[in-house]
Each structure stands twice: as C-alpha cells, then as structure tokens.
Amino acid sequence: MAMGVMTRIEDLNTVLGQTQDHRHRVLVAAAKNLKNWFVKVRKIKAIYHTLNLFNLDVTQKCLIAECWVPLLDFETIQLALRRGTERSGSSVPPILNRMQTFENPPTYNRTNKFTKAFQALIDAYGVASYREMNPAPYTIITFPFLFAVMFGDLGHGAIMALFGLWMIRKEKGLAAQKTDNEIWNIFFGGRYIIFLMGVFSMYTGLIYNDIFSKSLNIFGSHWHMSYNKSTVMDNKFLQLSPKVDYEGAPYPFGMDPIWQVASANKIIFHNAYKMKISIIFGVIHMIFGVVMSWHNHTYFRNRISLIYEFIPQLVFLLLLFFYMVLLMFIKWIKFAATNNSEYN
Structure with a gap:
C-alpha cells in the first residue's frame, strides 16, 4: 500500500510539473503579444468612449456630433472621415457641415x-x-x-x-x-x-x-597700480582711483577681470551693475507687454479698455520706471570719474 501511494504521488507530481511547464509556455507565448493587446484594448476603449459622446438621430441609424475644430484642419478631418468610411466598408458617406453659433470658440494654439x-x-x-x-x-x-x-x-x-x-x-x-x-x-x-x-x-x-x-x-586689465609694493602690502583696504589708475577706455568685451580680486567693493559694484541691467530689461519687457495689450484692444475695438486701462498703464510705466531707466543711461553717459569735481 505504501508503494502504491508513493507511485500515485509521483504520478501527481509528474502531472503537476507538466502542467506548470505547459502554463509557463502559454504565458511566455502570450507575453509576446501582451503589449499589442494593451494597445488594441486601449484603442477600442478610446473609440467607444468617443462614440458615447455622439448623439443618435431620430431614426437611430446614424450618429451626430457637435465639436470645435481648427479651421485649418477642416480638410484633414474630411479626409479622415472618408478614410474611416472606406475601411469600415460602410456605404453611407460622412457629412461634415459648419454650424453657425454665438458661443465664443475655445482658444487653440498650434504647437510643436x-x-x-x-x-x-x-x-x-x-x-x-x-x-x-x-x-x-x-x-x-x-x-x-x-x-x-x-x-x-x-x-x-x-x-x-x-x-x-x-x-x-x-x-x-x-x-x-x-x-x-x-x-x-x-x-x-x-x-x-x-x-x-x-x-x-x-x-x-x-x-x-x-x-x-x-x-x-x-584682454588684460585697464587698471594699473600706481602704488609701490610696501604701500599695497601694508594697506589691506586700499582702493584704486579711477582718475589716476584707469585708462579711461571701455573694456573691449565684458567686465574688467580686476574686479574679481577687489575685496572692499566687488560685491557692491557687481550687485549694482546687475540690478541696473535687470531693471532696464524688466521695464522694457513690461512696456512690451502693455503694447501687446494695445493690439488686443484695437483688434476687438474695445475703446473703454484702451482709454481707461492701456493709457494709464503706459503713462505709469513711462513716468516712473522708464524715467528711472533714462536716469541710469544719463548717469552712465554724462558722469564719469574724469569729469570736473562739481559733477562728482
């Protein structure tokens, strides 16, 4: 009886092993098509989801849909409908008509x-x-x-x-x-x-x-040292004078590298320079944005917004911020270290 039980157990193990191998082969074969099946199922679900957005006509023999489409893609949509009709083998041609509406169309910006x-x-x-x-x-x-x-x-x-x-x-x-x-x-x-x-x-x-x-x-620095070595070594916070130690000619491109070794006023000079540059470009950018709003107001013929929105914004920018930018350029052009002492 023990031998018989052992024999039946071995037979069952053999069956289980063959079943496991067969299941593994089936799953391996199915795994090769699993990605394609996912794509097909998702496409079918997307198609049915889109069809559910349609309405049946009175006779319940065709589907009617109302949607917004870009005008430039009108012919492309007609070709797609015609191609879908041919592939489905339908004898009823699709009908695409433009409808008159008083609703405001949605915004569509074509991108790549x-x-x-x-x-x-x-x-x-x-x-x-x-x-x-x-x-x-x-x-x-x-x-x-x-x-x-x-x-x-x-x-x-x-x-x-x-x-x-x-x-x-x-x-x-x-x-x-x-x-x-x-x-x-x-x-x-x-x-x-x-x-x-x-x-x-x-x-x-x-x-x-x-x-x-x-x-x-x-290009080499345009600043020159007029002090002797002992003076430089004994004075930790010694500064150069633009009237004496600077050539006066603008640096060919970029910023003079001598500012990198300045310890007392390097950060003050760099931050002030970058802050002024940022203000100049920022103000120009804001004025450009206000000018764009002028194009919108004139296109839609919105006279109220043009008078009570565009003009106050432009006047505020020009009289306050653009005036500040103008003062920066006047300071850079008119005032320098080589001017008379009354301007310094």
Missing part, C-alpha cells in the same frame, strides 16, 4: 515639440481668449534671456546647455522610456527651455566675465 513647453509656461499663468495675441512666440527669447541676466555664469551655463542638448539629441529614446518621475518629466518637457537658458547664460556670463565664479583675463 519646440514651442510646446513655452506654450505650457504661458498657459500656467493664463490662457488667452479667442483671437487674442499669443505671447508664447516672444517668450521663446525673453524668458531664457531674462533668466540668463539673473544667472550669468559661463561655466554653469555651459553645463546647463549641454544637459539640454543631450536631452534634445536623445529625445526619441527618452520619450519611449515612460516614467512616473515627475521631476524628470518636467526636465524632459522643458529640454528646449533648459538648452536656451544655458546658451543665453553663457553669453551673459561672458558679459559679466564670470565662469564658475572666476574671471577670464583675455
């Missing part, structure tokens, strides 16, 4: 892989109304440049530009590797923004003569 991130940046602040001027094309230049005015480092800008360029070159492979990492998705979605911010930061870094918080001595 380059402008998509900039448009998303604009939409985060607010979506423009129908036929309003879209500021996204101008943001392609102004946003990374204003960032570069603040960032302004050749070395770090080069790292940022290389990182953005790597994502652009590998975008097909990286796009295929879908991930739920939100930070990476933000970086990859803004790859063109990161690249442009890096390129503009390299330019402003050259203007500021700043590379990894160091300076490049390309």
Whole structure:
C-alpha cells in the first residue's frame, strides 16, 4: 500500500510539473503579444468612449456630433472621415457641415515639440481668449534671456546647455522610456527651455566675465597700480582711483577681470551693475507687454479698455520706471570719474 501511494504521488507530481511547464509556455507565448493587446484594448476603449459622446438621430441609424475644430484642419478631418468610411466598408458617406453659433470658440494654439513647453509656461499663468495675441512666440527669447541676466555664469551655463542638448539629441529614446518621475518629466518637457537658458547664460556670463565664479583675463586689465609694493602690502583696504589708475577706455568685451580680486567693493559694484541691467530689461519687457495689450484692444475695438486701462498703464510705466531707466543711461553717459569735481 505504501508503494502504491508513493507511485500515485509521483504520478501527481509528474502531472503537476507538466502542467506548470505547459502554463509557463502559454504565458511566455502570450507575453509576446501582451503589449499589442494593451494597445488594441486601449484603442477600442478610446473609440467607444468617443462614440458615447455622439448623439443618435431620430431614426437611430446614424450618429451626430457637435465639436470645435481648427479651421485649418477642416480638410484633414474630411479626409479622415472618408478614410474611416472606406475601411469600415460602410456605404453611407460622412457629412461634415459648419454650424453657425454665438458661443465664443475655445482658444487653440498650434504647437510643436519646440514651442510646446513655452506654450505650457504661458498657459500656467493664463490662457488667452479667442483671437487674442499669443505671447508664447516672444517668450521663446525673453524668458531664457531674462533668466540668463539673473544667472550669468559661463561655466554653469555651459553645463546647463549641454544637459539640454543631450536631452534634445536623445529625445526619441527618452520619450519611449515612460516614467512616473515627475521631476524628470518636467526636465524632459522643458529640454528646449533648459538648452536656451544655458546658451543665453553663457553669453551673459561672458558679459559679466564670470565662469564658475572666476574671471577670464583675455584682454588684460585697464587698471594699473600706481602704488609701490610696501604701500599695497601694508594697506589691506586700499582702493584704486579711477582718475589716476584707469585708462579711461571701455573694456573691449565684458567686465574688467580686476574686479574679481577687489575685496572692499566687488560685491557692491557687481550687485549694482546687475540690478541696473535687470531693471532696464524688466521695464522694457513690461512696456512690451502693455503694447501687446494695445493690439488686443484695437483688434476687438474695445475703446473703454484702451482709454481707461492701456493709457494709464503706459503713462505709469513711462513716468516712473522708464524715467528711472533714462536716469541710469544719463548717469552712465554724462558722469564719469574724469569729469570736473562739481559733477562728482
């Protein structure tokens, strides 16, 4: 009896093993088509979800849908409907008609892989109304440049530009590797923004003569030491005089590297210079935005907004902020260390 039980147990183990192997082979074969099945099921669900948005006519023999479509894509939609009719084998041709409506159409901004991130940046602040001027094309230049005015480092800008360029070159492979990492998705979605911010930061870094918080001595300094060695060594906070120790000619490109070794007023000079540059570009940017609103008001013939919104905004900017910018240029042009003492 024990031998018989052992024999039956071995037979059952054999059956279980063969069943396990057969199940494994079936699952391996099914796994090869699993991705295609997922795609087909999702397509079918999307089709039925779209069809559920349609309405049946009175005879319940055809579907009727009302939707907004871009006018430029009207012919493309007609071709798609005709192609779908041919593939389905239907004998009833599709009918596409334009309807008259008093509703305000939704805003649609056509984008590509380059402008998509900039448009998303604009939409985060607010979506423009129908036929309003879209500021996204101008943001392609102004946003990374204003960032570069603040960032302004050749070395770090080069790292940022290389990182953005790597994502652009590998975008097909990286796009295929879908991930739920939100930070990476933000970086990859803004790859063109990161690249442009890096390129503009390299330019402003050259203007500021700043590379990894160091300076490049390309043209040599225009400042000259008029003190002897003992005087320099004994006076820790000694400063150079622009009237005596400076050539007076503007530096060929960027900022004089001697400011990098200044200990007393380096930060004061750099911060004041960058603050003035930021104010100048910021005020110009605000005036440009107000001028764009003028185009919107004139297009929609909104006279009230033109008089009571555009004009006060422009007057306020010109009389307060633009006047301040004008004073900065007057100070840079008219007043210098070589002027008479009454102007200093």
